[in-house]
Amino acid sequence: MTTYIIRRLIMMIPILFGISVISFAIMYAAPGKPTVMDLDPDISVEAREAQMERLGLNDPPHIQYINWMSNVVKGDFGTSFTKKQPVRDMIADRLPNTLILMIFSTILAVIIAIPFGVLSATKQYSKLDYGVTITSFLGLATPNFWLGLMLIMLFSVQLGWTPVGGVSTLGGEFNLLDRLHHLILPAIVLATADMAGLTRYTRSSMLEVINQDYIRTARAKGFREKTVIYKHGLRNALIPIITIFGLMLPTFIGGSVIVEQLFSWPGIGHLFISATFERDYPVIMAITMFGAVLTVIGNLIADILYAVLDPRIEY
């Protein structure tokens, strides 16, 4: 197992290298220059050129890549063009906010999706099953930003139950309840689509399992339906769901781009949007690489969990 994990970690290096080359090339090919947004529109052409030269943007692309990469290897992601701050600090500042949102919405998605998926499967073709199915398709089909806006309209504007955005009440002391109060809406929005997908996967996986012979064996042993489903069924049904779960991990970063913008949540996604508009290359690259690492690690975690849940898999 340990050798397997080490081998997989070593394999991450070429994968991440490939991703960095492609992302760098795409970013370079995109129209617009960092200097356009940054500077006074009345600035002279010479001054702008000098700025380009100073940021190293006039070098040929492969030299720029090599310069960037040689710093990244040393753990230095450069300095933001617009904020003049080290990128590492900018990400470190915002990462906790994103992680809190991600973890909270993942937990929310799992604790709602798995029981409903199981219920939907065990009571196949019942009213509950149809209800869960329709709701999850609605959840899948509803765009994040729209749902977010509607929830803000309803709960924040009309009812006034929740704050409109932000992580905490400005100027206040740290207060857990206040944090949760701010967290609830964005977490619900971020969890919705994954919750819906996860419910469907759980349902189909569970349906397959409850028709297996070992479930009949468990019933023949005289166990109550609950034991049969949760002890003998669920563990088997979870195995394929793990893959989905591993793939979900990086989508939270993607999903949070919209949700964080909507709820003025100062996280990575929020930073990513503004960096993209400002063509802040070092920040864009750093966040892209962060997403890439998350994807690769998500897959690794899924593979490790396979071996933990399924005794037939050994590495």
Added chain:
Amino acid sequence: MSTLLEVKNLKTHFFSKNKVFPVVDGLDFNVKKGETLAIVGESGSGKSITSLSIMGLVPKPGGKTVAGEIIFDGTDLLSLSENEMYKVRGNDIAMIFQEPMTSLNPVLTIGEQITEVLIYHKKISKKEARQRAVDLLKIVGFARAEEILDDYPHRLSGGMRQRVMIAMAMSCDPKLLIADEPTTALDVTVQAQILELMKDLSHKFDSSIILITHDLGVVAELADRVLVMYAGQVVEESEIVQLFDNPLHPYTQGLLGSVPKINEEQERLSSIGGNVPSPDNFPKGCRFSTRCPHVMEKCIENQPDLIEVYPGRKSRCFLHEEGDS
């Protein structure tokens, strides 16, 4: 010998939108204490559904036991609530299945799967259950029982898994063991070992066995009495030796005729032409009439009753009414 299980007029039907499938249609039989009763029939004759009806595990939705009584040890199982049935299944009546490869849970160790029954039904401690599981595994022929306990099912062969299933079924010392084609999926050599084991255990634990099979070789090996089923009904009931010597019902004759004989030269095996009729389309008269070589006019119109032809031997055929068979 006293009677352990008495099944009276058992009817288990399956329902689809506008059709009724009388898969088990008026079954009467009994099992005495310590006896091995074989239920024989082709695929689709309703033998597996009979066993699931006794266990109260008829597949839902769709299947339902609509009539009859299943009197086990003095109580009608059909009148018990689901909560009371939980205490019967796996405890008083245990079952082993056809597919040992898939009948064990792949993510739980052998030990967990055996001890969980013991802890649940006998309310003993984990440690006691483990000791009992080791004993059981030794009884069913595992020399390294302690090691097997912590293994997962995928490490065992089909024959070994069936031994584990048997150990699991016998763990609570059941009064009745239902074995649904226990050897069908196994190698011939392993089949013999498993049958030998079941024979031994039924004596050791003094359990009755209902053996469901389509293999007459298995019947000859293990059973005391045989019930031949055809299209949801009993067509013949007999002691084992007499059945092989002198089968009464044309269907039984056909079944026995289709078994190859080692001491006779045969060009081709004889077979019964056609298939078991589908339960939504049973013939109006005798259900075997469509395939019977002795079919008469009244067989097509009327259903024969199961009549006692000789003491302890019953057959469902008009041929016996005329005084000869």
